[in-house]
Each structure stands twice: as structure tokens, then as C-alpha cells.
Amino acid sequence: MADLTTSAPVPLSRRSIPPALTIALIYLAARAVTFGFLALAAALSAEGTRFGAGASVQDLVVGWDAQWYWFLAVNGYPTDLPLTDAGAVAENQWAFMPIYAYLAAAIAPLVGGWWGVAAVLISLASGYGATYVLYRMLRGRIGGSAAIWAAAFFAAGPLAALFQVGYAEALFLLWLFLALWAVTARRFVWVYPLVVLMGYTRPGVLAFALFIGLFGMWRFFSRRTEPLRVREVIHIVALGALATAVGFSWQIIAAVVTGDPGAYLATELAWRRNWLLDDAGHFLPFDAFVRGAAFWGEVWGWGAAGGVILLVFILAGAAAALLWTPQARALGPEIRLWAVSYLVYLLAVFFPQSSIFRLLVPISPLWGALAVPRSLVWRVGVLIACLAGQWWWIYNMYALGNRFWQIP
Structure with a gap:
């Protein structure tokens, strides 16, 4: 993609190490740590857990939803929805978008036919791409040093294991960050194909449709400080329509293939019955x-009321942090509008359980807010907290994983 940054050129005296190489070194170091965590989790896996005694790192990286992506790559989508003994729609492949599974299947012959190896390679490469794009997107807003630290927090964060397991998240994040970067730089032409790629990689493009709508409203009210041209209005309307159409198209595709108008929603709701x-x-x-x-x-x-009250407090705290803290405001309106849009989307469609941690990863540009304070002690402390959170997540989801409390 063309250079989308609006920041000033970096002086020659600071170009001793290219940013792409700096981010690569950070990313590789983070992946080495994650591999160590996964190896330790495999060793600690015991009878009665998801992977049982004697688990290996290979078992972990192709476990959980990675098995569904593999099953999809091998068997495709069912034309007849599977049913439970009670006659309800059972869990099936329609909950998973096609790009990641089929891309891994296309690459698998190059790595000896191993779908799992191909899937992990896609995640690794996409994770690096997403980390580098995040750095470039943030650099013009919070400065080069803070952007590097934000990239480090992202690469080593609590959910960083997603960069080396058979999940579609890393690939989705690459498309998403490229799209957000393009919007912040007003390079709207690039966003159209990225919306389609996002929409068929994993659910979430409807959140991007909401983001485009909120972005358009913000541009209208800020038109005195940044002129709102007709061309930009056309792009905003067209992108909002495209993201909405792509977001609902999967329901239509599932309905046409299965003959059941509610096939996709019934499939998604099947997981809730756990x-x-x-x-x-x-x-x-x-x-x-x-x-x-x-x-x-x-x-x-705590009682049902206690749970709802906790939810209200969490939402109020998140809103206050996004709207009023100077660290979040430093990221610019686009990133904050995306975070709001995605959180509203989650509230609208998701049943909260342990997967909520994974589903929050798309708001990762907010790592930039934690990188804004210049104190080295603060930044190192955040990095240590990221690594501690990563081990906690890997230990719970992979060493102790079960179908109720600990699902990645």
C-alpha cells in the first residue's frame, strides 16, 4: 500500500535502524516469549482439561476454534444444518468466515500439506503486518517513540498468542488496521477492498459500518476546521453502505445455501446454549x-442485579476513559470512534463469557494511550503487565481450558 502517513520525515540521524526492522525485532522477541508460554502451558496441561495430559505446543496452536477452521477447509459449509437431539441447530461451520480457512488450505501444499502449519504461518505474518501498520498509524499522532512502545505492548499483550495459533484474528487485524490507517489519512479508495476482506475473514465488519457512520457525523461537525469536500462525502456514504451490505451478506449466503432464512443466527446462538x-x-x-x-x-x-450493575460501571468507566482522558484524546478521533463503534457492536451481538478477552483485541489501537506517558518506568511496567496478562490468559485457556470458564 502507498505511504499513508501524514507525519514529517524522520531525520537522517534517526534512521540507523529502519522502523520495519525495529518492529520486526520486537515482534520476533515477543513471539519467542509466547512460544515459551505455550510450551509451559502444554507441559502443565493435565487430565480433565481441554488438551489433557501429554499435550504439545502443536496440539495447542490447532486447538479450539482452529479445529473449526480446519474442519471448514476440509468439508466446506453444510447445506443441511446439523441438529441437536432436541432438534435445535447445532454448532457448525457457518459461524466461521471463509478467507482464513481457505487461504491456509491454499498454502498448505507448500508446507507439506499441513493445514495447521499454513494457518500458523498466516497468523505470524499477519501479526507482524498488523504490528507494523499499528506503529505507522500511531506515529503521526503520538510520536515515533511512543508508537514503538505501543507496538511492543500490542505484540506482547495479553492476547498476543493469537499471532501464533490457528485463529483468524491476526489476519482480520491486519485488514482492520490498514483500513483505519487509510481513513485517518483520507485515502478512502484503499478502504473498499479492505472492507470486503474484513467481512469474510471474521465477524465485525458491521462495527466498521457504524464507525464510518460516526466518522461521517464527526466530519460534518468538524468541517470548519477541516473542509468536508463532496468527494469525501461520497466515499463515506459508499463505504458505510458497502460495510453494511457485506456485514449482512453472510446471513443471505447461509440462507441461500441451506434454505433456512435464519441459518446464520441460529448457528451463532447455538454456542450460547453452553x-x-x-x-x-x-x-x-x-x-x-x-x-x-x-x-x-x-x-x-452477586445476584442478577449485581451483574448488571457491574456492567453499567464498566461501560461508564470505558466511556469516560475514551472521551475525556488526554492519553486517549491524543490518539485522534478516528481511533476513539472505532473503539466506541466496536464496543457498541459487541454489546449488541455478544453473550459475555471468557472469549470476551479475545473479542476485545480489535480495539488494540488504544494501546497507544498507554504509551503516551514518557516515563520509562511506566512503559516498562506496562510491558511487564502485558506479559503477565499473556501468561495468565495462555495458562487459563490452554493449560486449564474447559467448556465453561476458560474458552479462548
């Missing part, structure tokens, strides 16, 4: 998050 056995199987925006907060409040002994 917690809500009496779930009626109907989708209402925001209902799942409220019901989930009440459910976990009762599980934790």
Missing part, C-alpha cells in the same frame, strides 16, 4: 449482554 440451557433461540440486539451480565452475577453470587 451457558443458557433454556435459551429460546431468538436474537434481540443488546439482550445477550444484559442476560449474560445477569447470568454471571448469579454464578458469582
Whole structure:
């Protein structure tokens, strides 16, 4: 992609190590640490957990949803939806978008036919690309040093294991960061193909549609400080329409292939029955998050009202941090609008459980806010906290993984 940055050229005296190489070294160091964590988690895996005794790193990196992507690559999408003994739609491939699974299948012959190896290579390469794009996107807003630290937090963060397992997140993040970078630089032409790639890599493009809508509103109200030209208005409307169409197209595709108009939603709701056995199987925006907060409040002994009150406090704190803290404001309106859009999207569609940590990864540009303070002690402390959080997540999801509390 063409250079989208709007920052000033870096003086020659500071070009001893190219930024791409600096980010690569940081990223490789982070991946080495993650591999060590995964190896330790495999060694600690015991009977009764997801992977059992004698697990290997290979078992872990192709476990959980990676198995679904592999199954999709081998078997494709079902034309007849599988059913449970009770007659409800069972978990199936329609919950997973096609690009990652089929791209790994296309690359597999180059690595001896091993789909898992191809999938992990895609994640590794995409993770580096996303880390570098994040650095370039943030550099013009918070400066080169802070952007490097933000990239380090991202590369070593609590969910950084996603860069070396068979999940589509890293590839999605690459498309997403490129699209956000293009929007911040007003290079809208680049965003069109990225919207399509995002939409068929993993769910979340409807959040981008909301972001484009909020971005358009912000541009309208800020037009006195940055003129809003007709060409930009056309791009904003067209991109919002495209993202919306792509976001809903998967439901239409699933309906056409299976003959069931509710095939996709029924498939997504099938996962919820792991917690809500009496779930009626109907989708209402925001209902799942409220019901989930009440459910976990009762599980934790706080009562349903306690769970909902906790949710309200978390949302209020997140809103305050995004809107008013100077560190977040330094990132610029585009990144903050994206974070708001994605969080609203999660609240509208997701039932909260341990996967919420993974699903929060798309708001990773907010790492830049934690990199803004110039104190070395602060930055090193955040990096240590990232690594500690990464081990906590890997240990719980892979060494102790189960179908109720610990699902990545």
C-alpha cells in the first residue's frame, strides 16, 4: 500500500535502524516469549482439561476454534444444518468466515500439506503486518517513540498468542488496521477492498459500518476546521453502505445455501446454549449482554442485579476513559470512534463469557494511550503487565481450558 502517513520525515540521524526492522525485532522477541508460554502451558496441561495430559505446543496452536477452521477447509459449509437431539441447530461451520480457512488450505501444499502449519504461518505474518501498520498509524499522532512502545505492548499483550495459533484474528487485524490507517489519512479508495476482506475473514465488519457512520457525523461537525469536500462525502456514504451490505451478506449466503432464512443466527446462538440451557433461540440486539451480565452475577453470587450493575460501571468507566482522558484524546478521533463503534457492536451481538478477552483485541489501537506517558518506568511496567496478562490468559485457556470458564 502507498505511504499513508501524514507525519514529517524522520531525520537522517534517526534512521540507523529502519522502523520495519525495529518492529520486526520486537515482534520476533515477543513471539519467542509466547512460544515459551505455550510450551509451559502444554507441559502443565493435565487430565480433565481441554488438551489433557501429554499435550504439545502443536496440539495447542490447532486447538479450539482452529479445529473449526480446519474442519471448514476440509468439508466446506453444510447445506443441511446439523441438529441437536432436541432438534435445535447445532454448532457448525457457518459461524466461521471463509478467507482464513481457505487461504491456509491454499498454502498448505507448500508446507507439506499441513493445514495447521499454513494457518500458523498466516497468523505470524499477519501479526507482524498488523504490528507494523499499528506503529505507522500511531506515529503521526503520538510520536515515533511512543508508537514503538505501543507496538511492543500490542505484540506482547495479553492476547498476543493469537499471532501464533490457528485463529483468524491476526489476519482480520491486519485488514482492520490498514483500513483505519487509510481513513485517518483520507485515502478512502484503499478502504473498499479492505472492507470486503474484513467481512469474510471474521465477524465485525458491521462495527466498521457504524464507525464510518460516526466518522461521517464527526466530519460534518468538524468541517470548519477541516473542509468536508463532496468527494469525501461520497466515499463515506459508499463505504458505510458497502460495510453494511457485506456485514449482512453472510446471513443471505447461509440462507441461500441451506434454505433456512435464519441459518446464520441460529448457528451463532447455538454456542450460547453452553451457558443458557433454556435459551429460546431468538436474537434481540443488546439482550445477550444484559442476560449474560445477569447470568454471571448469579454464578458469582452477586445476584442478577449485581451483574448488571457491574456492567453499567464498566461501560461508564470505558466511556469516560475514551472521551475525556488526554492519553486517549491524543490518539485522534478516528481511533476513539472505532473503539466506541466496536464496543457498541459487541454489546449488541455478544453473550459475555471468557472469549470476551479475545473479542476485545480489535480495539488494540488504544494501546497507544498507554504509551503516551514518557516515563520509562511506566512503559516498562506496562510491558511487564502485558506479559503477565499473556501468561495468565495462555495458562487459563490452554493449560486449564474447559467448556465453561476458560474458552479462548
